[in-house]
Amino acid sequence: MLANIVGWVIRREGRKFLKLRQNIDDSVFTDAREIGEISLYIHIPFCRTLCPFCCFNRYLFQEDKARQYFKYLKRELDLYIQKGFTFSDFYFGGGTPTILMDELEGFIDYLKAHFNVKRISLETTPREVSRENIARLKAAGINRLSIGVQSFDDNIVKAMGRPFGPSEDMKRRVMMAQGEFDTVNVDFVFNFPGQTVDQFRADVQAFKELNIDQATFYPLMASPHKKSALERRFNRVDISQERRFYDVILNELYAGGYQAATVWCFSREERMIDEYIIDFDDYIGIGAGSVSIMGGNFYVNTFSLERYGELLSRDTLPIAGWRKLAEKENQRYYLLTKLFGMELDTGKFTQRFGAGMESQLNPELLFLKLLGLVRGKDKIRVTRKGMYPVSVMMREFFTSLNNLRELYIEEQI
Ligand SMILES: C[S@@+](CC[C@H](N)C(=O)[O-])C[C@H]1O[C@@H](n2cnc3c(N)ncnc32)[C@H](O)[C@@H]1O
Ligand code: SF4
Incomplete structure (x- = not known):
């Protein structure tokens, strides 16, 4: 019930992110000097x-x-460099960032030539994890490697349409990487149609037994179109079961001494995470379909490869839509992302918005506190009771973004 209410509220908030303006000129860009070092997301x-x-x-x-795409990525980055932006932390996501290792290495060299590179996180699939690739990624300076396992259950992996099994081979590849980077993360999906809670529990236990640094557990997020496609192909996507899956995570990991870096990401010790939306208040995304948050504005790049190339050939940023967030929207987005990361520092809120949280988001804060979802004064922390409702909020927010993605992909905007 509670989860339904918070989900509904976030769905309403998330919809606002879909109302985008198309025309953009330089005047809507925040002055890079006001922002300082931020993080860069690079989509392959x-x-x-x-x-x-x-x-x-x-x-x-x-x-x-x-290959052509990597050339355009450099052009897009150049446009931000020309505007004076500078980056310290880098996140390669996909898709499959390791799909062309030589291009990836060349791009990382390019980053090192322009910035003081502090940390690099990169996603890949189990199939791409080999001794050779591990050595090359280490040499390139990757700190965190995230491998999309999704499940160690062969039937579920097959139902997901992923040709990456058998699970013994996936485990062998994950263990090849474990210990070779500052952090190795594995991604799992839960509440997949047909997946049972016991199958998922076995995944969580396998993660513990293998002693991997970190795991991120994503609730299945389906946009309306994908949802019906999934239902046609598999079974029902049943949100009402999701809580039972999440309780497995809480019981097996949170109560078992693992640290929650976000409500979805658990580590043996403090580790690097790939949630640039938590660590950095502003970030820029480059590549087709990336989004950025900068100085209170939200930007979405074109999803079409053709349009991406076309705009960059004319040295134009490939932004297809943008929106100035109202102050309240901005503050609520800030609240949501910090709660997702388990803690909000009220001093930093005041610094960012020039006013205290209690005067700006009093009803929200009261609601969260009265229901026991958060506690604390200077540092507001999500309680164990609050973790599932926050997970629902984030799932709803990402689902709203998925609606946007789906629309943009279909229309090739
Ligand atoms: C974009 S993928 C990149 C990882 C890599 N390509 C792979 O599949 O192994 C990052 C993660 O997003 C998650 N993901 C993708 N689609 C999802 C969906 N519809 N709902 C929930 N999580 C999803 C998966 O756990 C995946 O590992
Ligand atoms: S989940 Fe599959 S389709 Fe999606 S990025 Fe990973 S490998 Fe590609």
């Missing part, structure tokens, strides 16, 4: 096979297109 939208449940902007790998 190519995969060797396409998983039907995946909600990201991705295309079937074609070598010539992918």
Whole structure:
């Protein structure tokens, strides 16, 4: 019930992010000097096979297109460099960022030539984890490697349409990487149609037994179109079961001494996470389908590869839509992302918005406190009771973004 209410509220908030303006000129950009060092998300939208449940902007790998894409990425980055932006932390996501290792290495060299690179996080699939790739990623300076396992249950992996099994082979590859980077993370999906709570518990236990640094557990997020496609292909996407899956995470990990870096991400010790939306209040995303938050504005890049190339050939930023967030929206977005990361520092809120949280978001704060979802005064922390409602809020927020993605992908905006 409570989860339904908070979910509804966030769905309403999230919808506002869909109302975007299209025309953009330099005047809407925040002065880079006011922002300082921020994080850069780099999207590589190519995969060797396409998983039907995946909600990201991705295309079937074609070598010539992918090589050309890396060239455009550098051009897009150049445009931000020309505006004076500077970055310290880098997140490669996909798609499959390791799809062309030589291009990836060249791009990282380019980053090192322009910035003081502090940390690099990178996603890949189990299939791409080999001794050779591990050595090359280490040499390139990757600090955190995130491997999309999704499940160690062969039947679930098959139902997900992923040709990455058998699970013994996935485990062998994950263990090859474990210990080679500051942090190795594995991604799992829960509440997949047909997946049982026991199957998921076995995944969480396997993660513990393998002693991997970190795991991120994503509740299945389906946009309306994807939801019906999934239902046609598999079974019912049943949100009412989600809580039972989440309780497995809480019982097996949170109560078992693992640290929650976010409500979805658990580590053995303090580790690097890939949630740039938590660590940095502002971030820029480059690549087809990336989003950025900068100085109170929200920007979305074109999802179309053709349009991406076309705009960059004219040295134009490939932004397809943008929106100035109202102060309240901005503050609520801040609250949501910090709660997702388990803690909000009220002093930092005041610094960012020039006014205290109690005067700005009093009803929200009161609601969260009265229900026992958060506690604390200077540092507001999510309680164990609050973790599932916050997970629902984040799922709803990402689902709203997925609606936007789906619309932009379909219309090739
Ligand atoms: C964009 S993928 C990149 C990882 C890599 N390509 C792979 O599949 O192994 C990052 C993670 O997002 C999660 N993900 C993708 N689609 C999702 C969906 N519809 N709902 C929930 N999580 C999803 C998966 O856990 C995946 O590992
Ligand atoms: S889940 Fe990963 S491998 Fe599958 S389509 Fe999405 S990005 Fe590609």
